[in-house]
Structures are given as structure tokens and as C-alpha cells.
Amino acid sequence: MNLFGGAFAWILDPAHWSAGPDISGHLLEHLAVSGLCVLIAVAIALPIGIGIGHSGRGRGAAILISNIARALPTLGLLSILILLFGIGLLPITVVLVILAIPPMLAGAYAGVESVDRQTIDAARALGMTEWQIVLRVEIPLALPLLIGGLRATALQVIATLGIASAFAFGGLGIYLINGLAQADFVQLLAGAILITALALVVDGLLAAVQRLVVPHGVALGRSNPNDPQKRARAPRPRAVQEGMQS
Amino acid sequence: MIEFREVSKTYPDGTRAVEDFSLVIPARRITVLVGSSGSGKTTLMRMINRMVDPSSGTVEIDGRDISKIEPVRLRRGIGYVMQNSGLLPHRTVAENIATVPRLSGVSRADARKRALAMMDTVGLVRTLADRYPSQLSGGQQQRVGVARGLAIDPNILLMDEPFSAVDPIVRAELQQEVLRLQKELAKTIVFVSHDIDEAFLLGDEVVVLEQGGRIVQQGAPEQILAEPANDFVATFIGADRGKRRLTISDAASRGDDRVLVDAGGYPVGVIAAPGGRLAVGHPSPKSRSISNKTDQAGDA
Structure with a gap:
């Protein structure tokens, strides 16, 4: 307990929030680089995953590549890339993007695949083009699972970015590396707590988003359809607004 | 008028769903394709809006070979009602009905007006307009499906076993509703069913299909009942079991x-x-x- 108390005291120490590269600076750096990696991973994996889910093709290849990417030892890969490209943001970004693609890809194709085939068949029979089916039917209905993939991706990246500090990168991992090097376990634990807290906060925010994006009609369907009160209730204002928008 | 000319459909795995099928479906009448599963009735119906393309042969609508018409455009001109309503769960009743008019460029306000009018036509109260499909009963959902199929006032309406998933009382109600609507609107309706009673009730023309889309008998319900073409038809309509003997x-x-x-x-x-x-x-x-x-x- 002493150690934990020490770690929290260390985090709350004003000295660690004001001078030079302080906690807030490392926090921002950690967040910015994580965000960049997640963004790149989403830009790559989301269209591919949606394409796989929509067409039903390439699923086997995606799983194979995902499994290989997951099996790559992050630290080893990072070391090799740093030897090749030198110390800098590039190798770190590459490694984290490779790590971040599998969960995003899985979320994207699982999400689109989860949409009822009959609903898609009906949309097509009504005369929607394939793009309209993707944009107006599959993505809105897959959104909760897409955000789920994003959550897993963000969590993975934020947690793993810590090791990058071993290679002259700032970020919150610096406290782990310094703590280890100086046998300063209070600092080490403080760093671990900070990374964990950041991961939890981001995950919590995305969880809230995930709940918000469940389409209204789908959310109603999940609750008891025989609940007479629910049936008799007037549509919520949000539903009416949506009706006017689309 | 819809015409099938020597149409066959073989799937890549070698299944022959339909073989050498020819049929003329008259305009402004209800034609029921009836048969047990595997008779190719749904495959045949889906060829009319190019949800399935025949492996050989042609399908013509009013003399035009539909393989020359772009599928999306063709489908927007043909009403389609499917088994489990196929409504979009994230859209309200009015939005669902307005789907095709919106795709065809009708303004939001006009599409909504038309959707509300369609609700009147199919016997849905307007207060349901802003509900979601999950809040409706099975029968109401099917009515929304019919309203959606009719929203662009198509000449042709395809109905793929639309009432097989609702309970018998609601089914009978919906069947009468179709007859009433048809009296009003006089569409060319192609109706697929496995229920011979439904076929005889609704069909001006009934086409009894056997495995592989082979036509066993075709004609008005009275004709088929009076003179079943063979044992298969007799069994199918229940004549041999004395089901209809009083x-x-x-x-x-x-x-x-x-x-x-x-x-x-x-x-x-x-x-x-x-x-x-x-x-x-x-x-x-x-x-x-x-x-x-x-x-x-x-x-x-």
C-alpha cells in the first residue's frame, strides 16, 4: 500500500506537472501519437473490413493476416525497424499501426456481417445501389460493432505505446523506463497507473459513444417488444428529428 | 405483361433451380406461382426484378428484354414485398415506405406526404408513421411492406410469400386486404406461395409448379379444382384426401x-x-x- 500511496503522491506532486517535460506534456504526447496510429489503422482497416463484410469475400485472408500481425513480437519488430530507419516517430507508428489493424478489421467485418441478410436483400430488391446499401443500411446498423472495434484498437495502442519510450520517445512510458533504470519503483508504478488511467478514460468515452450510436429503432427492438407502455408511448423527440432529416 | 421465354437457371454448384421455363403472366391480374420448396417459384419471381439473372433464356416486360435494363433502375420501378417484411430496422414506418421515392429523387416532404397517403391505402393509422418496425406487430409490419411496395405506384408488384410468417387470422385479413387493393389499383401482381388455399383465394391465374420450375398445371382456380391435371396436382390441392369433399x-x-x-x-x-x-x-x-x-x- 505504501508503494501505491507513494505513486499517487508522485502523480499529484505539483513539481511533476510544471517543470520541463512534465506529466501533462507526456500525456499529450502519448495521446497524440496514439491518436495518429489509431487514425491510420482506421483509415486502412475500416474500408477493407467493410468491403469484406459487404462482399463476403476475402474473409479467410483477413483472418490469416490478422493472426500473423497479432503474433508479431512488438518489441522485436520495433527494434528491427529502429535499426533500419533510425530512432524517430516512423518506426513507432508503423509498429503500432500493424498492431492496431487486426482489431479494427475484425470489428468492421464482423459488424457488417452481423446485419440481417434479409434486410440487405430487401434494400437491394428495392433498388438501392451497392454504395447505398453500404452507406445507408450496413454502416448505420453495424455502427455499434464498428465502435467496438475502435475501442479494442485504441486500448491496444495506448497500452503498447509505453514500450516505445525505451527508444527515446516521450509519452507516459518514459516513467516506466526511467523508473526501471533508476530502480525508482514509485515512479514506475506512477507511470503504470497513468497509462492505465488514460486507457480506461478513452475506453469509457468510446463505450459511451458506442451506446449512443445504436440506431433508435434497433435499441427499441432489444427491449421487451410486448411491453404495453413502450408500445403506447409517443415517439421520442429524437426519433421525430431523425425522421425529418432522412 | 411479363413473359418468360425458355428460361433456365443453374447455380455455380450445379443445382438446376429452373429448367426451360416459359410462361406469360397477364397484366393487371394476380398470378400465383404455387409449389413446394425447391419448385423454383421464388427464383422465378426474383428473375422479374433481376435479383436473379437466368443462365439462359429471356424475361420480357411488355415486350422489353429486361437483361438490357440496368438492375437498379428496373428494381425501382417494380414493387417488392418479402416474407419477413424486410423493413429497415433503423428507419421509421414513414421512412421505410418512402425509401424508393427518396431513392428516385422525390423531395423529403413529398415522400413523407406520399408515405402517409400509402398508410391510409393499406389500412395503417397515421399515428404509426414515426414508430419503428420493432414496435409493430407482424401484421402491421407486412402492411408497411405492402405500402412500401406500392409507394412508387408501380405497374408490377412482386409478393414473395408475404403472409406466411403471420398467424392465420391476420393472414386471412391481409389476404382480403390484397383482394380489396387489387380491385382498387389493378396491378400486375406476381404472388409466390406454398399454400394452395391462398393461391386459390388470391389468384386470377394459378400456376402449379413442380421440382425445377416445371409447370404442372396452369389456369383459373376453378379449372384446376375441377380437373386436376395429374396425381401431383390432385395431391397438392388435397382432392385425393377428400379434404374438399363435404x-x-x-x-x-x-x-x-x-x-x-x-x-x-x-x-x-x-x-x-x-x-x-x-x-x-x-x-x-x-x-x-x-x-x-x-x-x-x-x-x-
Whole structure:
């Protein structure tokens, strides 16, 4: 307990929030680089995953590549890339993007695949083009699972970015590396707590988003359809607004 | 008029769903394709809006080969009602009905107006307009499906076993609704069903299909009932089981009335029999239907 108390005291120490590269600076750096990696991973994996889910093709290849990417030892890969490209943001970004693609890809194709085939068949029979089916039917209905993939991706990246500090990168991992090097376990634990807290906060925010994006009609369907009160209730204002928008 | 010319469909795995099928579907009438599963009836219907393309042969609508028409454009001009309504769960009733008009460029306000008018047509109260499909009963969902199919006022309406998933009472209601709508709108309706009673009730023309889309018999319900083409049709319409043979039940009869029962023992009508004797040979025996079974059976 002493150690934990020490770690929290260390985090709350004003000295660690004001001078030079302080906690807030490392926090921002950690967040910015994580965000960049997640963004790149989403830009790559989301269209591919949606394409796989929509067409039903390439699923086997995606799983194979995902499994290989997951099996790559992050630290080893990072070391090799740093030897090749030198110390800098590039190798770190590459490694984290490779790590971040599998969960995003899985979320994207699982999400689109989860949409009822009959609903898609009906949309097509009504005369929607394939793009309209993707944009107006599959993505809105897959959104909760897409955000789920994003959550897993963000969590993975934020947690793993810590090791990058071993290679002259700032970020919150610096406290782990310094703590280890100086046998300063209070600092080490403080760093671990900070990374964990950041991961939890981001995950919590995305969880809230995930709940918000469940389409209204789908959310109603999940609750008891025989609940007479629910049936008799007037549509919520949000539903009416949506009706006017689309 | 829809015409199938020597149409075949073979799937990549070698399954032959339809073989050498030719049929003319008359305009402004209800044609029911009826058959058990594997008869290719749904495949045939889906060829009309190019959800399935034939491996060989052509399908023509009013003399135009539809393989020359872009599928999306073709589909937007043909109403489609499917088995489990196929409504978009994230859109309200009015939005669902307005889907095709919106795709065709109708403004939001006009599409909504039209959707509300369609709700009146199919017997849905307007207060349901902003509900979601999950908040409706199965019968209401099917009505929304029909309204959506009719929203662009298509000449052709395809109905793929639309009432097979609702309970018998609601089904009978919806079937009457289709007959009422047809009297009003006179569309070319192609209706797929596995239920011969439904086929006889709704169809101006009934096409009985066997495995591989082979037409066993085609004609008005009365014709098929009067002269089943072969044993297959006789079995399918239940003639051999005496399902449609009526007998007089003494137990249930009272006074001057005699109760008719079908083979299942269900009362289907009453015949007046003054003095306990049936007016045999009477040109028009006074009879009253007490269930809709007689309407459906046609030959009762």
C-alpha cells in the first residue's frame, strides 16, 4: 500500500506537472501519437473490413493476416525497424499501426456481417445501389460493432505505446523506463497507473459513444417488444428529428 | 405483361433451380406461382426484378428484354414485398415506405406526404408513421411492406410469400386486404406461395409448379379444382384426401338446417332442408356460408 500511496503522491506532486517535460506534456504526447496510429489503422482497416463484410469475400485472408500481425513480437519488430530507419516517430507508428489493424478489421467485418441478410436483400430488391446499401443500411446498423472495434484498437495502442519510450520517445512510458533504470519503483508504478488511467478514460468515452450510436429503432427492438407502455408511448423527440432529416 | 421465354437457371454448384421455363403472366391480374420448396417459384419471381439473372433464356416486360435494363433502375420501378417484411430496422414506418421515392429523387416532404397517403391505402393509422418496425406487430409490419411496395405506384408488384410468417387470422385479413387493393389499383401482381388455399383465394391465374420450375398445371382456380391435371396436382390441392369433399353432419344439424362439414370435420356451411329432406336437384339450394373455408376451397 505504501508503494501505491507513494505513486499517487508522485502523480499529484505539483513539481511533476510544471517543470520541463512534465506529466501533462507526456500525456499529450502519448495521446497524440496514439491518436495518429489509431487514425491510420482506421483509415486502412475500416474500408477493407467493410468491403469484406459487404462482399463476403476475402474473409479467410483477413483472418490469416490478422493472426500473423497479432503474433508479431512488438518489441522485436520495433527494434528491427529502429535499426533500419533510425530512432524517430516512423518506426513507432508503423509498429503500432500493424498492431492496431487486426482489431479494427475484425470489428468492421464482423459488424457488417452481423446485419440481417434479409434486410440487405430487401434494400437491394428495392433498388438501392451497392454504395447505398453500404452507406445507408450496413454502416448505420453495424455502427455499434464498428465502435467496438475502435475501442479494442485504441486500448491496444495506448497500452503498447509505453514500450516505445525505451527508444527515446516521450509519452507516459518514459516513467516506466526511467523508473526501471533508476530502480525508482514509485515512479514506475506512477507511470503504470497513468497509462492505465488514460486507457480506461478513452475506453469509457468510446463505450459511451458506442451506446449512443445504436440506431433508435434497433435499441427499441432489444427491449421487451410486448411491453404495453413502450408500445403506447409517443415517439421520442429524437426519433421525430431523425425522421425529418432522412 | 411479363413473359418468360425458355428460361433456365443453374447455380455455380450445379443445382438446376429452373429448367426451360416459359410462361406469360397477364397484366393487371394476380398470378400465383404455387409449389413446394425447391419448385423454383421464388427464383422465378426474383428473375422479374433481376435479383436473379437466368443462365439462359429471356424475361420480357411488355415486350422489353429486361437483361438490357440496368438492375437498379428496373428494381425501382417494380414493387417488392418479402416474407419477413424486410423493413429497415433503423428507419421509421414513414421512412421505410418512402425509401424508393427518396431513392428516385422525390423531395423529403413529398415522400413523407406520399408515405402517409400509402398508410391510409393499406389500412395503417397515421399515428404509426414515426414508430419503428420493432414496435409493430407482424401484421402491421407486412402492411408497411405492402405500402412500401406500392409507394412508387408501380405497374408490377412482386409478393414473395408475404403472409406466411403471420398467424392465420391476420393472414386471412391481409389476404382480403390484397383482394380489396387489387380491385382498387389493378396491378400486375406476381404472388409466390406454398399454400394452395391462398393461391386459390388470391389468384386470377394459378400456376402449379413442380421440382425445377416445371409447370404442372396452369389456369383459373376453378379449372384446376375441377380437373386436376395429374396425381401431383390432385395431391397438392388435397382432392385425393377428400379434404374438399363435404358431408352432412347429423349431429350438428338443427331443425330444417343441415350442417355441411369438410373432411377435417370443420363446419363449412348450412343447407336448408325443409322437413328434414334436402332439396336435391334444386337449381339453387339456399345455402349460407358460415366460414370462409368455402370461399377458399372454391369447389365447396
